[in-house]
Amino acid sequence: MLRSGVDNPRVPGSIGRTNPMSYEPAANRYDNPALYQRCGRSGLKLPRISLGLWHNFGDDVRQKNARALVLRAFDLGLTHFDLANNYGPPPGAAETNFGRILHTDLAAYRDELIISSKAGYQMWPGPYGEWGTRKYLLASLDQSLQRLGLNYVDIFYSHRFDPHTPLEETMGALTHAVRSGKALYVGLSNYNPEQTAAAAKLLREAGTPCLIHQPKYHMFERTVERGLLDTLTREGIGCIPFCPLAQGLLTNRYLHGIPADSRAGHDPRFLKPEDITEHKVGLIRQLNDVAQQRGQSLAQMALAWVLRSPAVTTALIGASRPQQIEENLGALQNLAFSPDELATIDRILAG
Numbered sequence: 001m002l003r004s005g006v007d008n009p010r011v012p013g014s015i016g017r018t019n020p021m022s023y024e025p026a027a028n029r030y031d032n033p034a035l036y037q038r039c040g041r042s043g044l045k046l047p048r049i050s051l052g053l054w055h056n057f058g059d060d061v062r063q064k065n066a067r068a069l070v071l072r073a074f075d076l077g078l079t080h081f082d083l084a085n086n087y088g089p090p091p092g093a094a095e096t097n098f099g100r101i102l103h104t105d106l107a108a109y110r111d112e113l114i115i116s117s118k119a120g121y122q123m124w125p126g127p128y129g130e131w132g133t134r135k136y137l138l139a140s141l142d143q144s145l146q147r148l149g150l151n152y153v154d155i156f157y158s159h160r161f162d163p164h165t166p167l168e169e170t171m172g173a174l175t176h177a178v179r180s181g182k183a184l185y186v187g188l189s190n191y192n193p194e195q196t197a198a199a200a201k202l203l204r205e206a207g208t209p210c211l212i213h214q215p216k217y218h219m220f221e222r223t224v225e226r227g228l229l230d231t232l233t234r235e236g237i238g239c240i241p242f243c244p245l246a247q248g249l250l251t252n253r254y255l256h257g258i259p260a261d262s263r264a265g266h267d268p269r270f271l272k273p274e275d276i277t278e279h280k281v282g283l284i285r286q287l288n289d290v291a292q293q294r295g296q297s298l299a300q301m302a303l304a305w306v307l308r309s310p311a312v313t314t315a316l317i318g319a320s321r322p323q324q325i326e327e328n329l330g331a332l333q334n335l336a337f338s339p340d341e342l343a344t345i346d347r348i349l350a351g
């Protein structure tokens, strides 16, 4: 069932195609077993750093670079790639473009990959194009599979809680996705602790336990510490924080102004230049000093910092160039923080 359609690019679900550029993955990509951690109480292991395709995979970028990002990640043992129906621009383009890379380069490695997608935000006009109804979620999943050229995703998420749809209906749709073979696991994103606990109960009772939760978490955004991480631990759900680098703020990117080729410099849809205030840059510089004392770059320290929580399975980064993925993976060389270091970071963040 899961492999049907392979070798026929016209069939949704097919991922087979001749490989014009002869990609051979690095033979040593799995040489570091410590890279992988079990996700919550499931059996599934995820790499401690995962790659998200929210930015740098739309139709607005060089596809050669998008391909280089995916293949470098895979060569480094990063098996998990995160998408959503609306990633682009335009919405859907990231799935289409990633699907092309899958077909061209990774067809033989489908069973080594964990590919996720989500539905929740606006995708098409009318009353069925967003939120959490069964109608929207299942139609969106079919569209995602079509764009990706796959017949299943590994993880299918409800991208946001829908206050106007019974939770039973939303969770029922996730369960149906698994039962129909179109997803292997289900996840939640942007649900608060109470919503998460209620959803987890429904999913457990339906026999499709929640695998993972995807919340925003980085040094400047610590809401998850007020209940969500405890809920996830209690429920046995893994955690994959998104934007762990605060979209690039927690790197050396903005230490000396806004470079033209940075996210804030060329694509200020979500990270706006006016958000990069002198006050914030002052904090970033102090954090950078702490990172240097630890022998890390600021990006590496920011990733180690979210990974310090036992509730966190993997940090979901973005990258605009392969070297960033390499640098970020270096975070795993030093994950330990002394109480003094943590207190210093808290003091800096307090402002």
Ligand SMILES: NC(=O)c1ccc[n+]([C@@H]2O[C@H](COP(=O)([O-])OP(=O)(O)OC[C@H]3O[C@@H](n4cnc5c(N)ncnc54)[C@H](OP(=O)(O)O)[C@@H]3O)[C@@H](O)[C@H]2O)c1
Pocket (backbone or CB within 6 Å): 051, 052, 053, 054, 055, 082, 083, 159, 189, 190, 214, 241, 242, 243, 244, 245, 246, 247, 248, 249, 251, 252, 253, 261, 262, 263, 264, 299, 316, 317, 318, 319, 320, 321, 323, 324, 325, 327, 328
């Ligand atoms: N569930 C949700 O609602 C939700 C929402 C948002 C995101 N997400 C997921 O989270 C993923 C990651 O989000 P994000 O891209 O904002 O994550 P992020 O890791 O916080 O930021 C990534 C950006 O930081 C810069 N960067 C990364 N490594 C760097 C390094 N070593 N040195 C200097 N700059 C570096 C790059 O920007 P430059 O372009 O400046 O180089 C890169 O694109 C998304 O792709 C998506 O899968 C989920």
